[in-house]
Amino acid sequence: MCGIVGLFLKSDRLERELGRHLSAMLVEMTDRGPDSAGIALYGRPLGAADAKLTLYHRRRDHDWPALGAELGAALGARIAIDAKGNAAVVTLPATQLDPARAWLKRHKPDVFVTSWGAAVEIYKDMGLPKDVVDRYRLGAAHGTHGIGHTRMATESAVTTEHSHPFAAAADICLVHNGSLSNHNRLRRWLERHGQSFESDNDTEVAARYFAFRLNEGATLKEAFEAGLKDLDGFYTFAIGTRDGFAVMRDSFACKPAVMAETDDWVAMGSEFRALAALPGIADASIWEPAPEIVYSWTRS
Amino acid sequence: MTHDPSGAAARAERASDGAVVVDLAQTSVRDLNHRLHRLTVQSNERLWRVLNAAGKHALAVGLNQPIEVVVIGHTGYFSGGMNQAATLTIEGHAGPGVAENMMSGVVRVRGNASASAGASGRGGLLVIEGDAASRCGISMKGIDIVVGGSVGHMAAFLGQAGRLVVCGDAGDDLGDSIYEAAIYVGGKVGRLGADCIEKPMTPAHRAALEALLKQAAIEHDPAAFRRFGSARKLYHYHVDNADAYA
Numbered sequence: 250m251c252g253i254v255g256l257f258l259k260s261d262r263l264e265r266e267l268g269r270h271l272s273a274m275l276v277e278m279t280d281r282g283p284d285s286a287g288i289a290l291y292g293r294p295l296g297a298a299d300a301k302l303t304l305y306h307r308r309r310d311h312d313w314p315a316l317g318a319e320l321g322a323a324l325g326a327r328i329a330i331d332a333k334g335n336a337a338v339v340t341l342p343a344t345q346l347d348p349a350r351a352w353l354k355r356h357k358p359d360v361f362v363t364s365w366g367a368a369v370e371i372y373k374d375m376g377l378p379k380d381v382v383d384r385y386r387l388g389a390a391h392g393t394h395g396i397g398h399t400r401m402a403t404e405s406a407v408t409t410e411h412s413h414p415f416a417a418a419a420d421i422c423l424v425h426n427g428s429l430s431n432h433n434r435l436r437r438w439l440e441r442h443g444q445s446f447e448s449d450n451d452t453e454v455a456a457r458y459f460a461f462r463l464n465e466g467a468t469l470k471e472a473f474e475a476g477l478k479d480l481d482g483f484y485t486f487a488i489g490t491r492d493g494f495a496v497m498r499d500s501f502a503c504k505p506a507v508m509a510e511t512d513d514w515v516a517m518g519s520e521f522r523a524l525a526a527l528p529g530i531a532d533a534s535i536w537e538p539a540p541e542i543v544y545s546w547t548r549s
Numbered sequence: 550m551t552h553d554p555s556g557a558a559a560r561a562e563r564a565s566d567g568a569v570v571v572d573l574a575q576t577s578v579r580d581l582n583h584r585l586h587r588l589t590v591q592s593n594e595r596l597w598r599v600l601n602a603a604g605k606h607a608l609a610v611g612l613n614q615p616i617e618v619v620v621i622g623h624t625g626y627f628s629g630g631m632n633q634a635a636t637l638t639i640e641g642h643a644g645p646g647v648a649e650n651m652m653s654g655v656v657r658v659r660g661n662a663s664a665s666a667g668a669s670g671r672g673g674l675l676v677i678e679g680d681a682a683s684r685c686g687i688s689m690k691g692i693d694i695v696v697g698g699s700v701g702h703m704a705a706f707l708g709q710a711g712r713l714v715v716c717g718d719a720g721d722d723l724g725d726s727i728y729e730a731a732i733y734v735g736g737k738v739g740r741l742g743a744d745c746i747e748k749p750m751t752p753a754h755r756a757a758l759e760a761l762l763k764q765a766a767i768e769h770d771p772a773a774f775r776r777f778g779s780a781r782k783l784y785h786y787h788v789d790n791a792d793a794y795a
Contacts, residue, residue, distance in 0.1 A: 502683050502701070505645055505663065521623045521644060522604025535623070535642055537663055537682045540702065 250401040251426040252278025252519040253413075253506075255487040256527075257394040257494035257546050259513055263528070268390025272382040274516070274523045275397040279378045281519055282399030285412035286381040287373025289422045289489050292392045294368040300343040300419075302350070303370045305336050305361040305409055313337040316357065323352050334384040335409075336363070336372055343367070346419070361410055361447070366420030368491045373398075373412045393548060394494050396487045398424035405450045415456035418463055420491035425452040426519055427483035427504040435479065455480055459488075473497055473543045485538075487517055495545035502540035509533040515546050568619075569594045574601040578608060588614045602628075602641065609637050612654070629656040632673060648675045651692055664701075667694045670711065676765045683720070686713045689730050695765035703742065705730050714761060716769040724777050728784055732777040733758055735769055744783035750776045 254274040258264060268290065275286060295301060304313075317330030317339065328341040328349075341349055346365055353360050364371035372385040378399050382388055398413035405411050414422040429435075432451035435458060440446070444457040458479065462472035469490060477497070485504040488495040496517050498506060508517045511529045518524045521535070538544055564570050571581050581599060588594060595616050602608060602622030609618045610627060612635035620628065623641040629648040635655075639647070642660035649668040658666075661679035668684070670692025677685075680698035686705040699717030706722070708730025718736035725742025732745075733754075741747075759771040782790060 503664065507644075507663070520604055520625055521642065522625055525603040525623070535660075537661065540683070 250281045250403075251413075252281030252399040252523065253397070253424045253426045253485065253487050253517070254278060254519070254523050255394075255396040255424075255489070255494055255496065255515075255517045257515045257548075258392075259515065259546070259548070261393075263513055264393060265391050266528075267392040267395060269388050270527060271390075271395045271397055272388045273526055274518060275378045275387075275399060276382060277523045277525075278397075278399045278519060282401040283377055284402050284407045285373065285375045285400040285409065286378035286398065287371060287400075287412050287414050287424075288382075288385075288387050288395055288397040289364065289369055289371045289414040289424075290387070290390050290392045290395045291368045291420070291489055291491070292370070292390075294420075294491055295340070295343075297367075298343055300341060300346040300365065300367055301370065302339045302341070302346070302353075302362055303336055303364040303372070304339060304353070305363050305373070306359060307335065307409070309335055311335070311337075316360070319356075320349060320352065323356070324348055333386065334372070335374060336385060338370055362416075364414075364416045364422060366491065368393075369416075369420045369422060369489065371414050371416060371422060373414065374409050375407060375412070393492075394489060396422070396424050396489045396494070398426075404428055405448065408448075410448045411450045413452060414489070415450075415453050417456035417460040421459065421463070421469075421489070423452070423456055423459070423486050423488045425455060426485045426506075427499070429454060429480055429482035429484065431481040451482070455484070455486070469493070469495070470543060470545065477541050477543075485519070493545055493547040495543055496538050497543045498538055498540050500540045502538075506538050507535065508538055508544070509535045564598060566596065568596040568598040570598045570600065572600040573603065573605055573608075578605050582607070582610060585609060585612055585616070585618070588616060590614065592616075602639075604644065606644070609635070612637070615654070623660070632656055642679070643677075647677075648673075648692075651675060661698070667692050670694070672711075674765060676767065678767070680717065686711070686730070689713065693761060693765075695761060695767050697767050697769075699736065702739070705732050706742065708732070712761060714758065714765075714767075714774070716767060724779070726783060727779045729779060733774040734777065735773045738775065738777070741777065744780045745777055746780045748776045748778050750774065 313332040321328040326345045413424040416422045429451040432454040485498045485506045511533045597618045599620045604625045606625040608628040610630040613633045615634040617636045619638045625644040627646045629637040632654045633652040638657045643658045643662040645663040646665045648656040651670040651673045653673040657676040662677045662681045664682045666681045666685045667675040669688045675694045678697040681700045683701035685700045689708045689711045691710040695714045702720035703722045705713045705724045709728040712731045714733045716735040721739035722742040724745030
């Protein structure tokens, strides 16, 4: 099963309420996925010189300040680290983003990088959606848009590494309801083309696939449309980018999705009840996204 | 919300038109359905109004008395499933599987319906005033479905009996692997599914369609429709079709 949600604000009017609405949508989808939950929150992007990483450690009392000091010393750069639940957000010079990821991979294999970029922070963990929302204080978060996932695992283990959203590239991530049937073959193919994997999860393959296409020079739209051809299986995806939001479904469209739009926001959920409490929903335009169509919005 | 088998705690009241009003912001779906299931032929609670549907699942399923239920709001999965005799109106959009396995009675959706509307329905009438998504009437077994708007792909997939009327357009793979259901489409038709063909529209078909549209209270010119059904080549075993059975 699994539940997915997304909320994209068209103006800055509701930015202080993003976390509250997105969290409520996520908790409403608990029945569809009580194993794990996650949210990708997009805030105002940092300046061009800065970037951030979101990290996860399975121990709640992990010594993040010590890790921050060690990382800063290794990079020879000023960094800031802000702990939240089992996660921490590292802010650092943009030029240090790739060296930091490489250093963490080499020296801190127990630290899991959930996201990187200038705008996104991904918080995901095992447990009921409500517990995850509380642990990371997601209800209080401000931002421009976000996507979320409640997981009922069907094809791989229940761990934080296997939960969604999956980062695909800097500021690009996705959530998935469904299952891919060609993910093993596609993973081997992507590995041969230089992509590396954190898990055996099918959705991670989709994320790495989009990362690969973008890396090749495809636009977002081209990457998603290529995915419609190359990803075999069932999927409804919600995708976040630095300033955009997209939804797409496979040709069978058997994984549910409902969308709603007002002058203030665009929202998607696996079911209408995820959207039922949004402000202005009574006057929203509501529809079901058609198969094999990439629906996308960009913040101007 | 805890289950209350007696229904006594359910906060229901009578409106001025005599309707029993049940607010799902106050009452669980289980209590609502339990109260509806307890009705008998003698019950005088014949009109029900359900508020704050808010996408909840399985609203008003398994009704078996000729009562009228009006749901205000959008529904989740399977509303009106297994209906017998009752008339259910959804004043909003319906989630997946509305009126699935309906036996008789009427289910009317004022808005759009999600996937698999009327799935496996054996009888009765399902009216969707807006559009229906994919697999509308999948495996229909005698139900009549009238859609005021358009339907998505694979409508009437494996349809065995009954009629699907689409006033707007029908998506690809219409009537795939169809048995003996009848399909009428007023607008454009995408690719036809396996073993589905267009058939001549006779005066008798037009008269029957006119009567069905009238019954459904959907205004559309019966002369505008084309008729589709089974070529009957797939479900009768024929050695030349062996590839298609795989």
